[in-house]
Amino acid sequence: MEVRELCGIIRDVGRSCEDGSVIVEFGRLFERYVTISNKVVGVLLRARRQGLVRFQGEMLWQGRDDQVVITLLP
Incomplete structure (x- = not known):
């Protein structure tokens, strides 16, 4: 459910x-998603394991990785 959301x-x-595909920077996504859930990074990692999104790096950190592009795969 969270991954779909x-x-x-x-x-x-x-x-x-x-x-x-659809692209968004992590900082923009974090700002929007954090109002819904503070688990955005964990949900992103699950979505990547399921082959739904792609991004560089093993872990994303607010502030440091705000410019990292997240790609929602078609």
């Missing part, structure tokens, strides 16, 4: 690409 938020706040 996260993907919906990425679609809402992100930018669509020609290949059908």
